[in-house]
Amino acid sequence: MADDAITAQRASRRSASTETPKPYHHGDLSRALVDAGRRILETEGPDALSLRAVAREAGVSPAAPYHHFKDKGELLDAVAAEGWRELGDAIARARAEAPSPAVAVTEIGVAYIRFARVNPALYRIMYRMACDRKTMPEHARKAEGGVGQVAEAILAAGAHPATELDLQLIQIAAWCTAHGIAEMVGFKEFEELKEQLGGEEAFVRAVLGHVGILSGRASEMIQQG
Amino acid sequence: MADDAITAQRASRRSASTETPKPYHHGDLSRALVDAGRRILETEGPDALSLRAVAREAGVSPAAPYHHFKDKGELLDAVAAEGWRELGDAIARARAEAPSPAVAVTEIGVAYIRFARVNPALYRIMYRMACDRKTMPEHARKAEGGVGQVAEAILAAGAHPATELDLQLIQIAAWCTAHGIAEMVGFKEFEELKEQLGGEEAFVRAVLGHVGILSGRASEMIQQG
DNA sequence: GACCTATCTGAACGCTGTCCAGATCGGACA
DNA sequence: TGTCCGATCTGGACAGCGTTCAGATAGGTC
Structure with missing residues (x-):
């Protein structure tokens, strides 16, 4: 019923x-x-x-x-689902607008974090629901709107992961990193650093640059591993 | 009574x-x-x-x-503070027990994520409080128990970041990545992958290996950047 | 022994999520 | 066209929540 x-x-x-x-x-x-x-x-x-x-x-x-x-959770889930769909759209847009496939992976990461920062309350609900259910919501899993896009962008950038497992691990690592940054960029401790680097987005890009996998160095890393 | x-x-x-x-x-x-x-x-x-x-x-x-x-928040803060102190201890222990400085950074990351997985409810409260206040709690900031340990471990591993800023960014990237993985390892979608890799810790190490900065490749990345 | 102050209790307020009996209305069927 | 079923909504109720407050209690000090 x-x-x-x-x-x-x-x-x-x-x-x-x-x-x-x-x-x-x-x-x-x-x-x-x-x-x-x-x-x-x-x-x-x-x-x-x-x-x-x-x-x-x-x-x-x-x-x-x-x-x-x-119950309340199911209503919140519906709100969160809308958020995931919009996040997927933002990612797809960032990928499409990237000047070259080589930088698309980074742009995906930036778009992800930007979405979380522009819609902080929504993003929070989205992840609270996901963590409660210990599951990534449907829209985040679907290739058109979710993790799959990372894999496609990595392959489009010319990287050749040795195995399917490698590709999966890269996707997961990227997703985790983006989530971690998204939740922590707002901390007050980073304000000075942001100013020094010329704004929050510059700060985000700098952090991503020191993370590796989201910085466009994917192919190098895979060949080393 | x-x-x-x-x-x-x-x-x-x-x-x-x-x-x-x-x-x-x-x-x-x-x-x-x-x-x-x-x-x-x-x-x-x-x-x-x-x-x-x-x-x-x-x-x-x-x-x-x-x-x-x-109020309730302050009580929860006290609980969270204890958690941060214990997490700091776990990190220090992992660093001390690392077979070599070169792998210490990875071991810190693994210890961080392991703590979050062993104490999921506590870790959740810890980060909920931090995000509400938009501040890393005191214990996480202190060098003996927090991010400072990452910097020390990176330097001990023989890396020479070009600037102080580089070192800071590496710390932040590492912290964000560890948090992101900690919150997402529990997702059901990864269960098959964990089994395939021989357990959750192996899975965590594999993801870290594809992230870069926590995988012991710090010095290479800095020199490239 | 008297007093002060920190500590604890019991009751109350308005809020929450959830359930229930009953009112109401749209649409299918006669 | 008229009847009725079932989906939809309401008002009221319940327990539990965070918080406040007047009053009881007890440790420490003079």
């Missing part, structure tokens, strides 16, 4: 940007709830994202969400 | 700390609260770590902690 509601909601979310289908007597509430959640996330931060607040923001009683999501 | 049981609980004290600050008329409650917090963290996980649960576990009313900590 609950599963049906979820699949219906997932299906309806696809074309939601242009058309708003209103199949039920108060409109597309699940969609409205996710939107309300994102609004709260942006304006009041992740700690204010309570189920009741979301219902309030959507103009609905506190019990209403339970007809569309099993 | 079960006064005996309560006083017995209060009497249970850790021998870890050197000095016990001020035992007032019900014993060293702030110490007992931190201990209770850690016990809950280990047995019931981070979501169960409520202030009321901690007070209950310590055999005290829900309002009592407010005479020792400003």
Whole structure:
């Protein structure tokens, strides 16, 4: 019963940007709830994202969400899923706009970290959900929007990993590194260093440059390993 | 009332700390609260770590902690601080036991990630507090217990970073990478890969090997940069 | 012995997630 | 067209949360 509601909601979310289908007597509430959640996330931060607040923001009683999501976690999951999709888009855009395949891997990393910094509350929810479930969300796994893009970019850059396992490990290392930097760039201790380097993005690029795998040196490293 | 049981609980004290600050008329409650917090963290996980649960576990009313900590956050901070101290110890131990300075940097990374995996709930609280405050906690910053050890290990390994800035960036990159891996190793997607590589630690070492900076290649990378 | 102050309790407030009985309405079927 | 089923929403309730506050208690000092 609950599963049906979820699949219906997932299906309806696809074309939601242009058309708003209103199949039920108060409109597309699940969609409205996710939107309300994102609004709260942006304006009041992740700690204010309570189920009741979301219902309030959507103009609905506190019990209403339970007809569309099993519990609070599932609602947050829907919000996070939207975030992952947008992060995937940002990465794809960065890859497409990269001046050459050689630097695409770095640009992916920068785009990833930039997304996390521009949407800190959303990124936090995204990873909190992932860590709770001990699983990368679907959108992050899919090749078009996730880790797969790193592998493609590495191969496009002309690298030839010895084995499929090598390629996988590189992807994982890149993903972990990007996540680690994304969560820590905001620390106050780095402010002086950022200023010294001419801004946060310059700082991020400098850190990435000292990490190795995201700095365009992929092929060298693989041949050495 | 079960006064005996309560006083017995209060009497249970850790021998870890050197000095016990001020035992007032019900014993060293702030110490007992931190201990209770850690016990809950280990047995019931981070979501169960409520202030009321901690007070209950310590055999005290829900309002009592407010005479020792400003709010819940400050109590959690105290728990986290203990975690950072222990993580620092683990890193120092790994460095001391490393067969050679050349591999010490890798061993530090492995020890860091191992600590996070052995104490997942504690590590989570540690980083949640750090991210909330946008600051690395004191113990992580101090040279004896934190990032400083990475710099020392890199220099001891015979690397000669061109500038002080390079050394700082390497430290930051290493710290971010270790954190990223620590948070993601647990994901279910990697289980097959772990098995294939002969266990989680082998997997961690393999990922680190594809990251570069933590793999003992520090000096090469600096000279190239 | 009296007093001061730090410490602890019990009760209260408003908030949270979640569940339930009942009201309401859309759409299928007669 | 009329009836009815089931999905949807409401209001109220419950336990638990963080936090505050007046009042009880006890250690240390004079």
